Amino acid sequence: MPKVKDICKVIEDFAPRSLQESYDNAGLQVGDPEMDVSAALLCLDVTEDIMKEAKKRQCNMIVTHHPLLFKGLKELTGRTSTERIVIDAVKSGIAIYSAHTNLDCAWDGVSHEIAHMLKVGNLRVLEPREGNPEAGLGVVGDITPTPKLEFLRRVKETFSVRALRYSAQSPQIVIRRVAVCGGAGASLIGEAIKAGADVYVTGDVKYHDFTAHGLEILIADIGHYESELCSTKIFSRIIRERYPDFVTYFSESESNPVKYL
Numbered sequence: 001m002p003k004v005k006d007i008c009k010v011i012e013d014f015a016p017r018s019l020q021e022s023y024d025n026a027g028l029q030v031g032d033p034e035m036d037v038s039a040a041l042l043c044l045d046v047t048e049d050i051m052k053e054a055k056k057r058q059c060n061m062i063v064t065h066h067p068l069l070f071k072g073l074k075e076l077t078g079r080t081s082t083e084r085i086v087i088d089a090v091k092s093g094i095a096i097y098s099a100h101t102n103l104d105c106a107w108d109g110v111s112h113e114i115a116h117m118l119k120v121g122n123l124r125v126l127e128p129r130e131g132n133p134e135a136g137l138g139v140v141g142d143i144t145p146t147p148k149l150e151f152l153r154r155v156k157e158t159f160s161v162r163a164l165r166y167s168a169q170s171p172q173i174v175i176r177r178v179a180v181c182g183g184a185g186a187s188l189i190g191e192a193i194k195a196g197a198d199v200y201v202t203g204d205v206k207y208h209d210f211t212a213h214g215l216e217i218l219i220a221d222i223g224h225y226e227s228e229l230c231s232t233k234i235f236s237r238i239i240r241e242r243y244p245d246f247v248t249y250f251s252e253s254e255s256n257p258v259k260y261l
């Protein structure tokens, strides 16, 4: 049976913590690294519902994409849901681990997964780290030429998007080159344009990003949750490659915190 530190190592061999952005706090959030892990629950965010599900499924480790803890906690009184989750995790002996921007920046990480789902080939990193062309945010690559609306419908279906927001003024008719970035990727629109992409698929795009860049590139906002749910597939794949008999569950209680009416 692997220990907490073994599961952490598998993930960090794939997505080293040194790749995370400076504001981030990836890594083991709560728990004893030496504890044996019975099974792991995989999700995007840890919530109180996720804690309940972990107990029900007898998972004593939760692996998430978004970190539970970003800033230091100054008290642990159970006033906020973050504090209640930490208290519950400690009491219940559940370890919580997060791989965030390091998973975004790793080769074959979140943006690659999105690109694979859209059958984009010939991938390279959109904004490579200095000295390491295989690490960084976003990816860009090519697809078989596809009419714009057909491509957008494919994106909507692939990621189960309730309402896909896209730039109305974009002149692109046929999509050949695709740039993607999981999560809130609007800051890389310029890189996508520079890379010659016909479309940029990401989440959390603001109105003014559409007005500023919509004439240069087709922007498709598929939602933050929708774009990053695939991170759990990466966790499952890399953990089970190393520990084929180890049980991982995709969370059933996780749902989009944003609703569309």
Ligand SMILES: [Zn+2]
Pocket: 066, 182, 183, 184, 224, 228
């Ligand atoms: Zn995110």
